[in-house]
Amino acid sequence: MLPSDLKPEQFAGYPSQARKLAVTHLRTLQQLPLSFLPVFLREVIDYDFRFPAERTAIDHELFTLSSLTPAQLKDWFQAFLQLSLSPKLETFDWINQPAQFVEQLSAYLWTTHQLDAFREAAVTYGNRLQKGAPEQIAVRRLGIAIIGQGVASWNEPLFLNLRKHGTYFNQIKPENGVDLLLAAVEARAKAHPVPYGHWYIDGGHAGDHSSLLSCVSFQKMEPLRAALLKDIQTETAKPGMGPEELRSHMARLSSVDLGIDKTGDDVLERFQVKLLTEGSGTQIFSTTFVQWTTREVLRRAQPVSLFARFAPRQRQRPMNELLSGSGTNLELDPVGSLIDADMAAYYQWINQQRLPHSEQSSFLVWFEGHKHALAISPSLPRGTESSSPLDLGQLLSLATG
Template sequence: MLPRALQPENFKAYPPEARTLVLAHMEVIRQLPITFLPSLLREVIEYDFKFPREREAIDKELSTIAALSPSKANEWFEPFQAISISPKLENLDWINSPAQFIEQQSAYLWSTHQLDAFRKAATDYGNRLQSAFPLQPLPIRRLGIAIIGQGVSTYDDPLFRNLRAHGTYFTQIKPQNGLNLLLAAAATRADAHPAPFGHWYVDGAAAAEHSPLLTSVSYQAMQPMRAALLKDIQSEIKRPGMGPEELRTYLARLNPSDLGAGGGGNAVLERFKLKILTEGSGTQIFATAFAQWTTREALRRAEPLTLLVRFAPRQRQRPMNEMLSNAGGDTEIDPVGSLVDADMGAYYHWINQQRLPGFDQSVFLVWFEGHNQALVIAPTLPRGTQSSSALDLGQLLTLALS
């Protein structure tokens, strides 16, 4: 089927809000090239489970396309029209399975030497779309906090090496009550500037006591989902013909209810948790991977004003089949190895935060939990310097945000 033949009943399987959105823009959607439309539908079909920032982006994209003059529409989409696909691809169910269509389209474009042309068309489209959206000022500076090294009593190697050139390294921080001070600061921001999914607390173990104003995701709280998924994976990989690609497709089709979740919880957050486990590498079995990937995805998708992540010790490396099945019972943890992982995870946290609007005014703080080492990156603090100021974590954060 080609887009021009689309009818409202073709979208009857879409979730309610996604279907309403499509029907409101049906005339525009019919005019889009088949080489482009599935990429848009991949986002639209998940509209009911998107964060507010993602919904806003989809709404703006559809409105912008609808407002294009015929000449502008041709300028934007002619490069996609020039790309050919096979009849087999046209006959796929790209309406209800756009992600699977895109995977097969990518393989076809590569085999027909059209991938570079498609990449250029997509890049040009993205640039045009971005230029059509004027950036709105943030109500407050974006704040990222990473707490690393839980359970490590001593560590002599230098920390924050990738970040030191960008901020101020503090060597005499008072660690007492540090976690509570940082959580309280995050809660204060959430109270002063409320926004749906605007302030997050991610924990690689059990979440500490925190304000209900914070969106909270923790490794321990998701243990039932993780166990159900690992059991499911073990069962699926034993099936004949089940390879990596087939398993990936299977995981992409799971719903929270398939893993015993979603009953009475926030549907958007439950779907987010599911994707953390089904799309992240190692998030099901390594606490550090879980914390790092959850942070990345929360920043990328929700664009929160505040995100505090606390890394926790992960299990030691074992044979993969043993970890997937949890054979051997209790697992041995690796605090020092986890600190090394988390140190790099904090660096990734800062990089991902810098990709968001307002990056030049954002603030980032990383603290070696229970110790006197911390580093702050802020527009008001010097870069590549060291300070011996004796501050607690609350005072340090106040300084960073001043």
């Protein structure tokens, strides 16, 4: 079936808000090429479970496309129209299974040497769409990364990738550092309440925090992680279950499939499942979990506050032991986790810089329990070092002032 044949009843399987959105804009969807539409429907079908920032982006995209004339639409999608698709793709149920269609589309474009053309078309389309996109935010963005939990001493230099971008502080007063930083984020959430706009991510047990913060922690998700690892073991034992088949299976899983009780927050619940089913290593290593979660939160929710605290991960063991989840006395690796988290903090800052108004944002990384920290802010010089004896609250005020 082609997009021009779309009818309202074909979206009956979509969640309520996604169905209403698709039917409302049916005329526009009918004019889009098959090489593009399922990619967009992959976003639309999960509309009910997406963060406000994602919904705003989808709304903007539909508003923009609906405002184009047929001639303009043809111009915008000419490069997509030139791509050839197989009859198998045309008969696929791309309306109800857009994600699976996109997987097959990617494979087909690669085997027919059209992937570069698709990528170029997508980049051009994205650049056009970005013009006029809403970019207002409630307050200047702030990112915080706390690394090195459990490391008694470390003599090697930290934050090397970030030093040229900010000020390195070598005499920070570490007392009550976590509490001071978390309290500051909670104050921001109270002063600028934004749904899913203020986050607390913890690689261990999350501390006491305000309900105004969206919180995800490695330990709290232990039942979900255990259920997923058990499901992976069951599936990999089946004949013919290879990596690609397992990936597709995991992409379809929900918390109900994994036997996890509903929490009342469908958006956050779906997000947590995606963290484990789409991330590599997030089910096993806490440092990987925090790194991937910060990436996804920044990419999807686009928060104005993000507080990420890394915790020691378990040491490497044979993969079959890691996947089995066996062993109650796991050996932790604080030093290895510090090295991981140091690089992850750099990635966190990079991902923050990809968001609108990044030139006005602030970022702080601190070696937990120690006197070393680094702050990046429009109000601080770059590539410098300071020996000012500040506590973490004072440093944060300096970075966000």
